[in-house]
Amino acid sequence: MSLSLSTSSEVVCLQSKVYNRLPYSKTMLHELLLPYMASTVRKSTALYLRPTLVTFSLEVGSIIPLVVRPPTVLLQSPEPNTVVFAFGLAKEGASVVLAARRLDALEGVKRKVSAYGGRVLVVKTDITKKEQVENLVSTASAQLGPVDILVSCAGVMYFTMMANVQTEEWDRTVDVNCKGLLNCLSSTVPGMLERGIGHIVAISSDAGRKVFPGLGVYSASKFFVEATLQALRLETAGSGLRVTSIQPGNTATELLGMSTDAEAIKKYGEPTGAKVLDAEDVASSIVYAVCQPEHVAVNEILIEPRDEPI
Numbered sequence: 001m002s003l004s005l006s007t008s009s010e011v012v013c014l015q016s017k018v019y020n021r022l023p024y025s026k027t028m029l030h031e032l033l034l035p036y037m038a039s040t041v042r043k044s045t046a047l048y049l050r051p052t053l054v055t056f057s058l059e060v061g062s063i064i065p066l067v068v069r070p071p072t073v074l075l076q077s078p079e080p081n082t083v084v085f086a087f088g089l090a091k092e093g094a095s096v097v098l099a100a101r102r103l104d105a106l107e108g109v110k111r112k113v114s115a116y117g118g119r120v121l122v123v124k125t126d127i128t129k130k131e132q133v134e135n136l137v138s139t140a141s142a143q144l145g146p147v148d149i150l151v152s153c154a155g156v157m158y159f160t161m162m163a164n165v166q167t168e169e170w171d172r173t174v175d176v177n178c179k180g181l182l183n184c185l186s187s188t189v190p191g192m193l194e195r196g197i198g199h200i201v202a203i204s205s206d207a208g209r210k211v212f213p214g215l216g217v218y219s220a221s222k223f224f225v226e227a228t229l230q231a232l233r234l235e236t237a238g239s240g241l242r243v244t245s246i247q248p249g250n251t252a253t254e255l256l257g258m259s260t261d262a263e264a265i266k267k268y269g270e271p272t273g274a275k276v277l278d279a280e281d282v283a284s285s286i287v288y289a290v291c292q293p294e295h296v297a298v299n300e301i302l303i304e305p306r307d308e309p310i
């Protein structure tokens with residue numbers, strides 16, 4: 001077969017068309033496409049995925065809702081946080097679906113990324129509502145093709161003492177961090193299994209490995225995330241699915257600002273003075289996970305401020 005391609009977006013088109021029929025092995029496909037790719041593009045499984053990502057969070061202050069394929073693109077952009085990754089995706093022709101509740105913020109990201117040439121779809125979604133998540137995934141599939149990579153990022157974190165029984169905040173934690181993840185999985189995993197390929201990435205926490213005082217219910221919710229991902233990984237081994245848990249420590253985002261339990265904040269929520277992670281640090285770990293060769297699964301990444309080990 002001979003191919004005549006000149007731009008990376010054409011590469012992606014070709015990959016989309018060819019992938020399902022797979023008349024060529026992935027290695028052959030890579031070799032065919034390589035001459036047409038930017039020098040920064042690395043050989044990675046992600047390259048062969050139809051370029052539709054669904055992600056549940058957004059820009060300002062939040063940890064990476066997006067995934068970029070060639071990691072080098074990530075380093076080239078001066079833009080912070082999400083936009084960095086969206087630019088990277090756009091440059092390589094990937095399609096990105098952004099989902100969260102604040103439409104204006106999503107539109108802001110979309111404007112920046114679209115200007116760069118990427119296909120970006122915005123779908124207002126509350127992940128605690130199963131029907132909204134189902135609508136998100138079906139809208140994404142209809143407009144951009146099946147979802148290949150899901151980055152489930154949305155989360156809440158309230159410092160609360162167990163004795164102070166702030167039950168509304170506990171409920172909210174369970175709704176977003178636990179049920180929200182399940183809604184994301186139920187809407188994407190069956191399709192991935194059917195197609196024999198897919199990557200689930202969920203932002204857990206170092207609190208998914210160790211309980212932090214003042215963060216009991218939050219830690220419990222992240223233990224839930226870990227258990228759910230472990231079960232999914234074990235039950236689907238051999239199916240083509242990859243399941244990655246990202247476990248960040250303290251990261252400079254807006255997450256810290258939502259707590260109301262003054263006692264818990266005073267006792268356990270004050271900064272230690274250590275340099276905490278930036279969103280980009282966590283984003284890099286996701287990029288690493290999704291850009292591995294097909295036979296490699298990065299199942300967990302614990303990434304923390306150097307001076308705050310658990």
Ligand SMILES: NC(=O)c1ccc[n+]([C@@H]2O[C@H](COP(=O)([O-])OP(=O)(O)OC[C@H]3O[C@@H](n4cnc5c(N)ncnc54)[C@H](OP(=O)(O)O)[C@@H]3O)[C@@H](O)[C@H]2O)c1
Nearest residue numbers: 058061062063100101102126127154155250251253254255
């Ligand atoms: N920051 C840290 O130190 C840290 C450490 C370890 C793990 N994490 C985890 O990292 C993830 C992201 O947190 P972050 O630090 O980036 O916090 P953030 O800046 O507050 O971002 C949270 C994001 O979740 C979205 N979200 C919240 N509720 C939602 C809902 N019901 N439906 C859809 N989207 C919702 C928010 O968008 P909308 O408000 O527009 O919906 C926002 O974009 C969380 O899972 C958190 O547990 C954070």
